Amino acid sequence: MSVRRLRIRRRRGEKLAMVTAYDWSFARLIAQTDVDAILVGDSAAMVMHGFADTPSVPLDAMIYHVASVARGAPEKFIIADIPFGWAHRSRDSFMDAVMKLVSAGAHAIKVEGTGIQNESIALALDAGIPVMGHIGLTPQHVHRLGGHRVQGKSEGAIETLVHEAKQLEDIGCFGCVLECVIPAAAQAIQAALESMITIGIGAGSETDGQILVMHDLLGLNQEHQPRFVRRFGEIGQATTDAVSSYIDAVRDVSYPSPEETYAS
């Protein structure tokens, strides 16, 4: 997979399916699917480390997650989130972070929001690294946005989103995540763009593709989930059930059986 291949699939009108991953075991399982790209998202902060929000994940942890995923899914196109704050640092600090993520195995990076970070995006592009934008609900700015709120709810807000998407396309981003925007906003953005790939999460079905956080789609999260999440599996419950069965078997001495014991 490559940006070129993603573009070809988009031109053919084929929907793109992306998923997040953070570790080797799950990356290996995802590598056996036809997924179009893997995002090592900073959602790792919440689903892997138990933080309340995404800004809490340090760069070192992201590098570690990228390297683990790259070992598990060496054939897949891997996009790494730039963690909170790094796109606002000096050129050297930002590029140092980008290079570390790329050296760990990322083929592209994702930068949340527009503004000062556009200069950082241009720097990464100049270094030959594909960049994906991320607009709408940008979880790194959750405190400014006043919570995880649906975006693009007025004509003015839609205009702003279209403007941001066009900016990212003009800078040279190959794609952009549209998170939690109303379908009218996604449609307006889609209509305004020429070639930038749109990947939605809570943005309706008009975008070129979709992404879901792996823990959400597998049912690994037991907490409240937003409206857009569909659980395609119940691996969380399956895990609890399996471990409970193991505990019962240990306690009633049905495990290990003679077949599971080395002969003397």
Ligand code: KIV
């Ligand atoms: O961090 C993440 O997982 C993301 C996706 C939700 C798009 O940014």
